[in-house]
Structures are given as C-alpha cells and as structure tokens.
Amino acid sequence: MEKRIQTFCNKNKLGDVGRVRSGDPGSWVITFKNEKAAKEILSMKSIRLEDYGDVKISDAGLTHQATVRDTQQSLDDKMGKSQDNQLGSSMSLPNQVRSDTPNLNQGGGTALDKGMRIQQGRDQGATAAVDQDFSLSTPGRPAVMGATSPQRKIHDIKLDTISLPLHHYDYISKMYEREIQVICDKYKVDLCPEVKLSVRAQGHFSVKKAQDEYSKIFQEVIPNLEKRSIPFPPDVKDEMPKILAKYSKLMADKVKDGYSLTGPRQEIDCAEGEVWRAVHRSEQEKNSGSKFLDEGFDINPFHCHVLRLEFAAELIDIENKYKVLINFHDKDSDMKRLCIKSPLGSSSMVRQALEVLISFYQTVGTNMVMVHLERGADLEAVVKAWHTVRSKYRNMFVENSRMFSLAGMKETVVEAVNELHAMLGRKVFQEVPGLGKWSDVKISKQAGGNMDDQDNKCPICLDFMKNKKTLQCKHSFCTSCIEMALTNRNCCPICQTVFGSMQGNQPDGTMSQHILQSSLPGFNCPTIVIKYDIPDGIQQRCHPNPGQRFTGTSRTAYLPNNREGQHVMKLLKKAFHLKHIFTVGTSITSGQKDVVTWNDIHHKTSQYGGPQSFGYPDPGYLSRVCDELKAKGIV
Missing domain, CATH: 3.30.390.130 (Enolase-like; domain 1)
Incomplete structure (x- = not known):
C-alpha cells in the first residue's frame, strides 16, 4: 500500500509519504511530511491505486494525516442488505504455514501457535443469503461477493472466506492447474482470479464441495511448501533448465546471483543437491581435469593404428552414443595424441566418452604386441614375403623405417609371424615374452608340400594341427595354439564366441x-x-x-x-x-x-x-x- 500511494504522489508531485500504517479493517492511515500534500489528497475524496482500484479518502482527524479506505462495497451496499449478512468467518495464512495446518473450512476463534490463525467475522456463524458464492482474497483486501441474480433461487449456505498470501495462490494456480481444472469440471464452477478468487456455481451444493476439494489441495501442498534462494554461478547457468525440467512441481524465479525456488521441500533439496554437484563438476574441470579433457592423452603410434583400423566400429559407436568426435593427431615423431570434442559443447558427454574410451583402450591395449626382426635376418626376403601376405593383415601396423617390425593384436601377430616363418623356411622374428615360442617350421610341408587339405591346418599357426582340439563352436586348432590364445582372451579367435567367463585384472578389494x-x-x-x-x-x-x-x-x-x-x-x-x-x-x-x-x-x-x-x-x-x-x- 505504501509503495502504491508513494507512486501516486510522485506522479502528482505531492512529495514524499511519511509512513503508512494499518487502521480499521480495510483502511490505512497515511502521514504526510507537509500540509499541502495532505490537503491535496483530502480534496480528491477518492483516488485509483494499482492493485487496489478506487479507494476513498477521509480525514483521520490528525494533522497531516488521511485515511484511505477500500471502496469495494460490502454486501449491504451491493445488495441492500444489512452488514449482519457478511460472511461468517475468514482464514488468514501467513507466509510460512507449518505441517499442522488444519482444515481450511473449520470455524472458531482458536489461535494456533504454529503459524496460523483464524479470524472470526462480526457475526460468528452467521448465515449469508447469497448466490452460492465464496471468495478467496489476499490479506488486507476484503473479498467482494457478486450480486444475486433475481432469476436464481437463493439458498441459505454457511460460507467461509479464505485469505491466503499471494505467492501461495500463485504457486498452487501454476503447479496444480490440472487438479484445479478437475474440480471446476466436476462441480461445474468457474474460478475467477482477480484481486480475489471467486467461485460462481450453478448447482445447489457444488460451491461447498469445490471449496472442500480446493482446500484439500491447499492443505496437502502448503505444509510442505518452501521458498529458498540458491546461488547459481554463471559458469554452470546452462545446467539450471535441465535441473528444473526434472521436477514438475518446482517453480523458479531468477534473482540476483541465482534462483528463488518455490515448491515441495523434497524437490528443492534434490534440485539444490544437483546444483552443487554441477558446481563441483565445474570446479573439477577448472582444476586438474580440464586440461586433461581439453588436450587429450598421448598414445603409442602402433596402438593408434590398430585402434583406428581393428576397432573402427567400436570408436564409431562411442561417437554416436555420446555425440562426440574422436580425433588422432601427431604430437611428434614418436607419439600420437587422442582428443575428444563435443560439437554441442557438453563437457559431461566428453567426460563420459573419454572414460569409456580409456577403459576400452586399457582392455584391448594389453592384447597388442610388436615383434622385431632378429639381428642378421634377410630384410629383403622378409619384405618380399610380407608383400605376398599383407592383404590378409590390413589392420596390422608395419614399421619399416629403421628395421622391419610388425604390430597388432596378439592372435593376429602370432598368425602373421608363423606364416612368414613358414614361407621363409626359418625363424626371423625375435620371440616376445608372454607369447611363448614360435611354432616349429616345417619347410617340407610349407614350402612345397601338399596344400589341398586346408581343413587339417590350424588357423593360428597355419601348420598341420598337432593334438587337434575342437571348441564348442566347432572350430579346431592345435592344442598348444588355442591354449595360448585362450589365456589372452577367453573366446574363439575366429567367431569370437565366449567360453565361460573371462578373468579381469581388478585388484583385490x-x-x-x-x-x-x-x-x-x-x-x-x-x-x-x-x-x-x-x-x-x-x-x-x-x-x-x-x-x-x-x-x-x-x-x-x-x-x-x-x-x-x-x-x-x-x-x-x-x-x-x-x-x-x-x-x-x-x-x-x-x-x-x-x-x-x-x-x-x-x-x-x-x-x-x-x-x-x-x-x-x-x-x-x-x-x-x-x-x-x-x-x-x-x-
């Protein structure tokens, strides 16, 4: 009221209002700083204020004071009835309503000591002869009932006027719009929000029932309703719409340095927790992790080659799942750099994709191996033999700048080396710890022997099978070859069928x-x-x-x-x-x-x-x- 009167005085150049205090019900006493302003106001008799409409001005009987009375007329003015026909009781709900909120329709003058009071009207328990109206009005703004239609039958009904804080009504109207619409449709009533909320009914008892159910929503919601301001740093502002989208009963208003949230206490707690987690993630990215995410990590060139060719499908799956791009760059002559970027700018998706990729790389990287030629080996003969078989091993990495080396997955390297040994008739590659010894070379069979019986050849060593072993998937190998292969990965080297459960490398815990x-x-x-x-x-x-x-x-x-x-x-x-x-x-x-x-x-x-x-x-x-x-x- 003080703000509205001061705005009016400023527009009319009447000076500053000293102070405004509540007078009789529905009135306010204004103290002016100068006599001229008081006289100007009194001479107007009535003025129009924002949110209050037309109000009457009268002399308060004191110097430089005027009384402002709401000109919304009472029932006896509107309908020609006595003041005794005013509504019987009204309810005033303060801003913080506790969990022990009583039924909104109960009467009586009991004063509750936990944030609620019920104020009786002048005629306690009076019966209002009105057209089945009841009104919800904000504190300090008396409810006004509509005039009785002469065509309608008048019923004597005991009614309550419910007063509630505006932000409570605003919250319920927005967050429980669907439930309130059900009440209106069910009892054929209309909610008419103005300065007050009126229900105009067509049935005999629908007003009372509508009031009961509306009050039930209010009673269930308000005890758990809370308003809380949450700081929200600018660097995580994009997270707030995503957080709010998860909570259907949460209403947010942007305030300085954050948001003011109104809604159920549990939802505010959850949303606040997500806000702080978002802030924490942002801080982590700013500190140790951001450089790692931005710059990527270094990777061996032959590992890079095998990943890009042998596991191209897996890399594409990661890109599609997390909406990122995986790139490999040259860092220097000895190292490559793997980077992940998000076209959408989502650091969380980059983080998840990087976690999956590193985990995948650690798994397959332990099965990658590089083999080198022995000293004194005939390099020209080895290169010539390799050109003969290289179409079978397109995913292998070949290093031929200083000395001839082969790299790839263990099973593929073993297969390629044994085939080259067979073609050359001698062993030319150094043995690698963990792979065991290369298969014995049988020159007579590989160099010029009968090659028709392919079914008797081991797919790993490409030699005739020794101690043939057939897996459940019906593929056969040398016993020594398949046992070595299964120690590295518990699946068939040909069809990838898993046998039993593979053992991982998790530490004890x-x-x-x-x-x-x-x-x-x-x-x-x-x-x-x-x-x-x-x-x-x-x-x-x-x-x-x-x-x-x-x-x-x-x-x-x-x-x-x-x-x-x-x-x-x-x-x-x-x-x-x-x-x-x-x-x-x-x-x-x-x-x-x-x-x-x-x-x-x-x-x-x-x-x-x-x-x-x-x-x-x-x-x-x-x-x-x-x-x-x-x-x-x-x-």
Whole structure:
C-alpha cells in the first residue's frame, strides 16, 4: 500500500509519504511530511491505486494525516442488505504455514501457535443469503461477493472466506492447474482470479464441495511448501533448465546471483543437491581435469593404428552414443595424441566418452604386441614375403623405417609371424615374452608340400594341427595354439564366441550392499546401495606398470531393489568375483596415472540427476549394463 500511494504522489508531485500504517479493517492511515500534500489528497475524496482500484479518502482527524479506505462495497451496499449478512468467518495464512495446518473450512476463534490463525467475522456463524458464492482474497483486501441474480433461487449456505498470501495462490494456480481444472469440471464452477478468487456455481451444493476439494489441495501442498534462494554461478547457468525440467512441481524465479525456488521441500533439496554437484563438476574441470579433457592423452603410434583400423566400429559407436568426435593427431615423431570434442559443447558427454574410451583402450591395449626382426635376418626376403601376405593383415601396423617390425593384436601377430616363418623356411622374428615360442617350421610341408587339405591346418599357426582340439563352436586348432590364445582372451579367435567367463585384472578389494527404503527416480521400490573398497597396492603383471604402486578407491553405486535390479546385483557380484568391475589405469577426472578406475561395466554413482550426472532416471540403464556384463561372459 505504501509503495502504491508513494507512486501516486510522485506522479502528482505531492512529495514524499511519511509512513503508512494499518487502521480499521480495510483502511490505512497515511502521514504526510507537509500540509499541502495532505490537503491535496483530502480534496480528491477518492483516488485509483494499482492493485487496489478506487479507494476513498477521509480525514483521520490528525494533522497531516488521511485515511484511505477500500471502496469495494460490502454486501449491504451491493445488495441492500444489512452488514449482519457478511460472511461468517475468514482464514488468514501467513507466509510460512507449518505441517499442522488444519482444515481450511473449520470455524472458531482458536489461535494456533504454529503459524496460523483464524479470524472470526462480526457475526460468528452467521448465515449469508447469497448466490452460492465464496471468495478467496489476499490479506488486507476484503473479498467482494457478486450480486444475486433475481432469476436464481437463493439458498441459505454457511460460507467461509479464505485469505491466503499471494505467492501461495500463485504457486498452487501454476503447479496444480490440472487438479484445479478437475474440480471446476466436476462441480461445474468457474474460478475467477482477480484481486480475489471467486467461485460462481450453478448447482445447489457444488460451491461447498469445490471449496472442500480446493482446500484439500491447499492443505496437502502448503505444509510442505518452501521458498529458498540458491546461488547459481554463471559458469554452470546452462545446467539450471535441465535441473528444473526434472521436477514438475518446482517453480523458479531468477534473482540476483541465482534462483528463488518455490515448491515441495523434497524437490528443492534434490534440485539444490544437483546444483552443487554441477558446481563441483565445474570446479573439477577448472582444476586438474580440464586440461586433461581439453588436450587429450598421448598414445603409442602402433596402438593408434590398430585402434583406428581393428576397432573402427567400436570408436564409431562411442561417437554416436555420446555425440562426440574422436580425433588422432601427431604430437611428434614418436607419439600420437587422442582428443575428444563435443560439437554441442557438453563437457559431461566428453567426460563420459573419454572414460569409456580409456577403459576400452586399457582392455584391448594389453592384447597388442610388436615383434622385431632378429639381428642378421634377410630384410629383403622378409619384405618380399610380407608383400605376398599383407592383404590378409590390413589392420596390422608395419614399421619399416629403421628395421622391419610388425604390430597388432596378439592372435593376429602370432598368425602373421608363423606364416612368414613358414614361407621363409626359418625363424626371423625375435620371440616376445608372454607369447611363448614360435611354432616349429616345417619347410617340407610349407614350402612345397601338399596344400589341398586346408581343413587339417590350424588357423593360428597355419601348420598341420598337432593334438587337434575342437571348441564348442566347432572350430579346431592345435592344442598348444588355442591354449595360448585362450589365456589372452577367453573366446574363439575366429567367431569370437565366449567360453565361460573371462578373468579381469581388478585388484583385490571388498564389495558390500545394504537397502535404503527411499526410492530412486523412476522406480517405486527401495534402493540397493553398493559399496566398493579397493585399497592401495602393487601392480601385477596384468597391469600397465608391474611393480609400481597404485592408488585405491572407494565407490558407491545404486540399483532399484526390484526383480531387474536384483538380477543386475547378482551379475555385478559375479563380475566383482571375476575381477571385472575395476582396473588400474589413468583417472578420467584428474589425469593421474596408476589409480584404480572403473572398467567397462557402468554404474550409477548418484541417485538423482539422470544419465549426465551418472544417476536416475535412466530407463535403459539396467538393460545396457546387462549387455556389458554379457560381453564378458557374465550371464
């Protein structure tokens, strides 16, 4: 009121208002700083104020004071009835309504000591002979009832006037629009928001029932309603629309340095948690991890070559899934650099793609090998033989600048070397630790012998099979060849059929679980909480740097405690036992080497936030993680 009167005085050049205080119900007493302004106001008799309409001016009986009264006339003015026919009671709800809010329709003059009071009208329990109207008005603004239509039958109905703070009405009107529309359709009433909210009915008792149900929504919502200001740094401002989109009953207003959120306390808590997680991620990117994400990481040239050719389909899948581009650049003559960029500018998607790619690279990189010629080998003869068979090994890397070397996946290198040895009639490549000895060369059979019986040749050594062994997929090999191949990867070298479960290189640790009674977004069941603990230790032969220390980790993950979640939990236990959950490598966040990181099996490490925050809701997660486990033979 003071602001509206001051605005009016400024427009009419009447000077500053001293102060405005409440007088009698529906009136305000104004104290002016000069007599001229007071006289000017009194001479106007009535003025129009924004939000209040026409108000009457009268002399308050004191110097430099005037009384402003709302000119919205009472029922006796509008209808020719006595003041005794005013509504029986009104309810005033302060800004913070507690959880013990009573029914909005109850009468009585009880004063509640927890943020609510009920004010009785002049005629307690009076019956209003009106046209089934009731009114919701904001505090300090008396409700005005419409005139009775002479064509309608007048019913004696006991009515309440409900007064509520404007921001409460604003919130309920926007966030519960659908529910309120159901009430209007059900009881054939109209809500007419002005300065007040009136319900004009056509039925006998529909007003009362509509009031009851509207009040029920109010009673259920307001006790848990909260308004909270949350700081929001500019560098994560793009995250706020994504966060708000997840919470249907949350209303946000932009304020200085952040947002003012109004809604259920639980949703505000969740949204605030996501805001701080977004800020935390931003800080991490600014610090240790941002350089690593921006600049990429170095990779051996022959590893780069094999990745691009042997695993081109897998790289394309990562690009499509995370909407990123994977590029390889020349750093210098000895190293390549692998970089990931997002055309959409999403650092979170780059982070996830980089995590998957590093994990994939660590897995396949341990099966890559390079072999060199022995000293004194006939380089010209080796190169000539290679040109004869190279069409079969297009994905292999050949280094021919200083000395002839072959690089690729272990199985392919073994196959190529044995074929070259057979063609040359002698061993020319150095043996590599971990690959065993090259197969014995049988010149008589390979150089000029009978080559018709291809079914009796081992696909690995290309020699006639010794101690033939046939796998379940019906492919046959030398026993020694297939045993060596299966130690590297537990699947058929030809058709890639997995046999049993492959053993991973996860360090020793513990896995535990417990149940939370709260539900994950998208599920209506308790939550399984998984705890992993991998202590610091020494790297073994299966790790990138055997003998060096590695830094352990503790991680928490979440699953729904329903049938699908329990099935995934069972598979994860099996994967942990087979050492597939973690590996030792480079941290995606900090770029630190020799630390325990996630392997190819993705976990939800947050309860909220969706896929971009490694949380829920994510409808396809449970099926995806089952596919990842199946690829390792875990079913």
